[in-house]
Amino acid sequence: MGPERWQTLYVLTAYANAEGQCWPKQETVVQALGVTRKAAKVYYVKLPLA
Structure with a gap:
């Protein structure tokens, strides 16, 4: 898992x-990630599902 996904997961767990x-x-x-909406959506979609 790359750094963008870890950061996204961290923000969501907060x-x-x-x-x-x-x-x-x-x-x-x-705002928490400091990225565009499009980038945040890409990061979210790439998160592994449990």
């Missing part, structure tokens, strides 16, 4: 509840 669910706004993720 917003996760006790059950592991997270629903941050896309703009929140974009």
